[in-house]
Amino acid sequence: MSNKGKLVALVVVSILLAAAFIFIDLGSNWDYALPRRLKKVYAIILTGATIAFATVVFQTITNNRILTPSIIGLDSLYLLIQTFLIFVFGSMSFAITNENINFIVSVILMVIFASFLYKILFRGNGENIYFLLLVGIIFGTFFRSISEFMQVLIDPNEFMVVQDRMFASFNNVKTDLLLISTVLVILVALYSLRLIKYLDVLSLGKDQAINLGVDYDYIVKRLLIVIAVLISISTALVGPITFLGLLVANVAYQFLNTYKHSILIIGSIFISIIALVGGQFIVERVFTFDTTLSVIVNFIGGVYFIYLLLKERKSW
């Protein structure tokens, strides 16, 4: 099957799954259930697409297929913000119950953190990008130490609220938040459109890219900021799904077997949608909410990652 055929197949499967998710067992109260399900599917498509895009771009920049953008500490920072708010103000406070404020505060703090990180690290020229990631991941441990401390002190009932935030959830996503994030994502996507064409060249590696006339530092810095903004939006919207990107990007590479980013990005976006809609379907209808989707996705993504590292013949 050609890549075009594969893409069409992915689109068809996504649409079928989404339709199945929306229409199966709709029941007689469809005027109540339908808008809620539509909203849920929309939230899934938005975050799935965002994460898939960010991860593929990130892996191209880092020239590595085993890294995921969430590891630069954004997930831990999000958890720290939520734990801190609940610890200081309580779970019934304005900062937690008012989703809009919470969302905006989280996104702004995460973007500030990411730009601060980039700023220190890009002072000189020709920085090692792995160095940036290691610093980010250390910050992650730092944030986690503080939030674990607060989590231990929190009353168990309040902790249930923290625990809810620890895992991504597509239930009860607020409509206004969806609107804000859609606008933000579209703005960022429009901005990154002019950078996407460089990705094929960037995947050849830094030296080659510079040799071919790409302004490497300029492009990479901007792409990194795009990634940080996208991941912040999706994390603040539904919560952290650290290893989703890793999973879908690698499935996309294997399934599509091309270096062309125009195809890879679209493919991984639809694979991501299939994984999330299918996963949510299974969680709701098969496990009947016994577990959360992000826990399963992280579990599968993690196991797949170890498999990739150990079983694949090629080295990384």
Add this chain to the structure above:
Amino acid sequence: MKLIYLILAFIILSITSLFIGVQDISPLEIFQLSEEQLHVLMVSRFPRLMAIILAGIGMGIAGLIMQQLTRNKFVSPTTAGTEDSARFGILVSMMLFSGSGQLVRVLVAFFFALLGTFIFMRILEKVKFKDAIFIPLVGMMFGSIVGSITTFFAYKEDLIQNMSSWLQGNFSMMIQGRYELLYISIPLIIIAYLYANKFTIAGMGEEFAVNLGLNHKHITNVGLTIVALITSIVVLTVGMIPFLGLIIPNIVTMYRGDHLQKSLSHTALLGAVFLLACDILGRVIIYPYEIPIGMTVGVIGSGIFLYMIMRRKAYE
């Protein structure tokens, strides 16, 4: 730095540690203690001191051995997934053998820690790109994946707050009857001393070591077994103490070089001194409450680690 200064600091800090706390005990009245004071000293203060010293020495040496065997200054139980694997093992023992004693838990945790470390070593063999920064990055990524697998099961069993509370490094629970397991690390430390020269040679690379007539595989296995056992004992009794095994050996190497036998005593002592200092700090800051050691070391340790990688970059 002379060994004598370290010994001096060690003695002073140990005495300080014995006499800090809510129950007022002054060093001046050491010979005329009331029965209650004596009880506090024997049941709580002394066990705590021993626990800190043993954990500090153990983690310092575990880190040193790992750095030597992997020939990378940034590999330690925290950055190679050993701690996370031990934590996973503890969860498994909580789920499968819920009524069992400490010894069974240590064995299960040890098994998982060993498994995790060996998987990490396998990954290292696969990694073609042996950049000093990239390897700890992969290790921490591996660690967080093991962490997400742990979360998957902990979430199902509703053990998440439970896990985070008693796996966060904390010495305030170290009373008589709860810390004795740490004594197992003494023979391990002795074995580490006996093998010191062999670890040094193994650190020169497999080909070189085999050339010198060393059974490289055997030495590596001994080293990793010591590391995994010490780590799982410390994680089980005290909890996670991030970065301890990473920064101590690095500081010592800065002034003692790579000869293991020469730096082993320094590493052991510095580990104990550093941990004692952090513990005293955590007990004093919000007296009469205290900050758990996992957080103090997590915050200070990530700061030092960041400084170290920044400093390293300045030399490039």
